Amino acid sequence: MSLKASPTLSSRSGGCTLTGALSVTTHVRDAVSIIHGPRGCAHHNFSLLHATGLDNDLAVIPDLVSSALGESDIVFGGEDALFRTIHAVCERDVSAVFVLSTCIVDTIGDDVEAVCAREYGVPVIPVSTAGFLGGTFHDGVNKALISLAGIAPPIEHDRSVNIIGEMNLEYEVEENFAEVLRLLTLLGIPAGIRFVHNLRFDEIGMLGGAQLNILRDPSLVPVGEFLKARFGTPYISSFPHGLSGTLTFLKSVADACRVDGSRAMGIEQALQGEILADFADLGRSRAVFFGPVTDPVSFLAAQEAADALHIRVGSDPGACPLPVHPAVGTAGVKRMLHCWRRTLHA
Amino acid sequence: MPECDNPLWPCAMTGAAACLAGCTGVSVVIHGSSGCYYYPSTLLHVPIHGTFILENEVIFGSEERLLEVIGSLSGTGNRIAVITTCVPAILGEDVKAMLSGYDVLLVDSPGFLGDVESGYARALELLKPQVDPAAEGVNIDGACLLDPFSRGNVQEILRLLRLASVPCRTVMCDDTLENILRPARYTVGTNADFSSGVGETLGGTLGFEQTRATFSRVADIFPAADAGPVFSEIGRQEERLVRACDKYLQRFDPPSVAIFAGASYADFAAGTLKQYLDAEIRCIGLRNHGTLSRTAEYAGSLGEVKAMIGSAVPDLVIGSSFERSVSRNRAFSGIIPPLRGTVRLAPRPLAGINGTLAFMEDVLNACMDQKTRNR
Numbered sequence: 052m053s054l055k056a057s058p059t060l061s062s063r064s065g066g067c068t069l070t071g072a073l074s075v076t077t078h079v080r081d082a083v084s085i086i087h088g089p090r091g092c093a094h095h096n097f098s099l100l101h102a103t104g105l106d107n108d109l110a111v112i113p114d115l116v117s118s119a120l121g122e123s124d125i126v127f128g129g130e131d132a133l134f135r136t137i138h139a140v141c142e143r144d145v146s147a148v149f150v151l152s153t154c155i156v157d158t159i160g161d162d163v164e165a166v167c168a169r170e171y172g173v174p175v176i177p178v179s180t181a182g183f184l185g186g187t188f189h190d191g192v193n194k195a196l197i198s199l200a201g202i203a204p205p206i207e208h209d210r211s212v213n214i215i216g217e218m219n220l221e222y223e224v225e226e227n228f229a230e231v232l233r234l235l236t237l238l239g240i241p242a243g244i245r246f247v248h249n250l251r252f253d254e255i256g257m258l259g260g261a262q263l264n265i266l267r268d269p270s271l272v273p274v275g276e277f278l279k280a281r282f283g284t285p286y287i288s289s290f291p292h293g294l295s296g297t298l299t300f301l302k303s304v305a306d307a308c309r310v311d312g313s314r315a316m317g318i319e320q321a322l323q324g325e326i327l328a329d330f331a332d333l334g335r336s337r338a339v340f341f342g343p344v345t346d347p348v349s350f351l352a353a354q355e356a357a358d359a360l361h362i363r364v365g366s367d368p369g370a371c372p373l374p375v376h377p378a379v380g381t382a383g384v385k386r387m388l389h390c391w392r393r394t395l396h397a
Numbered sequence: 398m399p400e401c402d403n404p405l406w407p408c409a410m411t412g413a414a415a416c417l418a419g420c421t422g423v424s425v426v427i428h429g430s431s432g433c434y435y436y437p438s439t440l441l442h443v444p445i446h447g448t449f450i451l452e453n454e455v456i457f458g459s460e461e462r463l464l465e466v467i468g469s470l471s472g473t474g475n476r477i478a479v480i481t482t483c484v485p486a487i488l489g490e491d492v493k494a495m496l497s498g499y500d501v502l503l504v505d506s507p508g509f510l511g512d513v514e515s516g517y518a519r520a521l522e523l524l525k526p527q528v529d530p531a532a533e534g535v536n537i538d539g540a541c542l543l544d545p546f547s548r549g550n551v552q553e554i555l556r557l558l559r560l561a562s563v564p565c566r567t568v569m570c571d572d573t574l575e576n577i578l579r580p581a582r583y584t585v586g587t588n589a590d591f592s593s594g595v596g597e598t599l600g601g602t603l604g605f606e607q608t609r610a611t612f613s614r615v616a617d618i619f620p621a622a623d624a625g626p627v628f629s630e631i632g633r634q635e636e637r638l639v640r641a642c643d644k645y646l647q648r649f650d651p652p653s654v655a656i657f658a659g660a661s662y663a664d665f666a667a668g669t670l671k672q673y674l675d676a677e678i679r680c681i682g683l684r685n686h687g688t689l690s691r692t693a694e695y696a697g698s699l700g701e702v703k704a705m706i707g708s709a710v711p712d713l714v715i716g717s718s719f720e721r722s723v724s725r726n727r728a729f730s731g732i733i734p735p736l737r738g739t740v741r742l743a744p745r746p747l748a749g750i751n752g753t754l755a756f757m758e759d760v761l762n763a764c765m766d767q768k769t770r771n772r
Binding site: 067068069070085088090091092095098101102105106113114115117118119120121124132139140153154155158159187 | 431433455483487507510718
């Protein structure tokens with residue numbers, strides 16, 4: 052009888068834990084992320100982060116250092132190589148060092164936490180990527196966020212609202228943030244820190260000051276719960292999706308922050324009406340939805356926009372394939388409608 | 398081995414995948430975790446497969462999962478190639494024995510063994526191409542899916558071979574498995590960093606001089622070949638290039654240059670820039686451990702690249718988008734991967750006649766843009 056649990060497909064295809072964690076730690080701009088493993092793992096991730104950074108117009112190069120394990124380190128253990136690497140990095144002008152392990156290091160059993168616990172003169176924070184091969188990209192993101200949140204002390208709350216767990220590798224990361232910021236501004240609520248996006252290490256200390264945390268998506272609920280337990284900060288579990296979702300989001304934020312959201316919702320509803328009027332030419336089309344995303348929330352947002360424009364969605368032959376994008380807020384729906392117009396008029 | 402900041406070159410596993418994924422009729426399986434799969438998958442732009450092993454397979458054994466994936470690929474008519482990554486390589490499992498019931502190529506190429514070229518060579522060793530004495534034509538060598546100029550190189554050399562009335566037998570390694578296993582006796586090169594060593598080489602095709610010499614040998618070997626049209630095109634295009642470079646030199650000083658690439662492309666870039674623009678080659682940083690005819694040093698990390706550029710203070714930087722990121726507003730031309738942050742749709746060559754023209758065109762435009770920007 053096999054003792055193996057049957058692994059789920061989602062955990063197999065959920066991406067690399069290390070990449071997820073690095074998408075967070077490399078956004079602490081005055082810190083260095085050490086990848087304890089062979090050079091290849093660091094190169095793969097550096098290349099990916101560099102590419103997505105360029106896509107997002109970021110001129111900042113992620114500061115990654117590999118402990119560059121070779122065959123003999125794999126055989127005899129890599130802890131000495133890690134110590135040397137941490138020591139060398141701490142001699143630079145850095146505010147903190149994050150240490151992330153790789154599959155091979157966890158397999159050979161290096162005690163990464165023990166090496167990080169030695170005195171180096173700057174904070175050396177191990178980010179647990181344990182569960183290495185079984186973890187997913189999202190696990191890596193969550194573990195990194197929780198490790199970093201553990202550094203921040205409890206402080207007095209103010210009026211600000213933090214943005215938690217932005218998808219730093221997503222192409223529209225800045226546009227999505229701008230949309231949430233626009234909605235907060237409509238409500239007259241100041242934005243707090245973007246945890247973690249383009250942040251200094253000392254800014255993490257402000258994490259506990261917000262009156263509300265807005266999570267990028269529901270996969271971050273464990274992070275939201277951690278922050279709630281540590282700082283007493285409530286959270287909203289996702290950025291807004293779709294037209295009605297945006298109005299609901301405004302109401303939820305207003306309620307959580309105890310402000311009157313009715314004026315903001317009225318303005319937003321009027322804006323949505325103007326946008327739909329601008330795209331009235333798409334009406335009466337026949338369409339079928341396809342990717343690039345396949346999550347139900349995005350499909351619901353797309354269906355709602357199609358219904359409002361009287362686009363008939365089905366699978367009948369001859370229907371025009373319309374792309375479904377993760378439409379964050381009203382602005383996201385508008386960008387998706389531009390793509391639909393290009394497709395329908397092509 | 399000392400620590401390395403921002404390593405710039407992929408690992409041996411990626412090299413093996415780049416070689417085998419170029420063989421049409423081969424299904425490549427990366428035996429490892431999801432992270433090891435996604436990188437070559439996104440870099441090579443061809444479908445590959447993965448076992449996506451999880452922690453419990455590391456503890457209890459990966460045989461069941463490996464056979465599950467291989468089983469799902471059986472019946473496609475493709476030969477299956479399995480590449481082991483770091484973790485399976487040290488688990489002590491007898492992967493060869495696991496696969497004994499299947500006709501599978503097994504490449505042991507974990508990332509910690511070295512860089513991309515070593516993995517590429519390991520995969521080729523396994524394929525063991527054998528020259529077919531009866532096969533007509535020449536092979537084109539040095540095509541590697543990792544190289545953004547590979548497809549353009551192949552198209553250009555195919556064009557020149559057609560001009561010379563010489564058929565192409567095999568493109569190493571971007572061809573059917575059948576052709577790759579039975580190449581012809583003679584080979585012309587493109588990127589020597591990914592040389593297969595197959596057949597008797599008639600020379601490379603980087604630069605006009607090399608292309609001319611190689612096609613001269615092709616004409617000597619093949620009685621039906623006519624290299625005349627190739628020579629005459631080289632003459633015409635070289636004249637155009639010289640005119641464009643002279644025009645540049647009438648207005649501007651020759652550029653000082655820092656070059657970062659594999660040995661083969663670095664040598665080509667340095668030679669071409671020196672010959673046509675009288676450029677001052679201030680430094681050459683190599684991604685690999687190849688040899689070339691000029692002074693060069695290994696530069697495998699972004700820190701080393703930054704230091705070399707900082708010390709050379711060049712007008713022009715040749716390299717990848719990594720180099721561009723640390724070149725501030727210097728003129729830049731990309732010749733090695735990754736080339737991110739720009740849209741690249743058409744296959745561009747570096748080899749052959751059009752390769753030299755495309756390279757110099759890019760350099761001249763970059764240098765002139767930079768002069769204009771700095772006014």
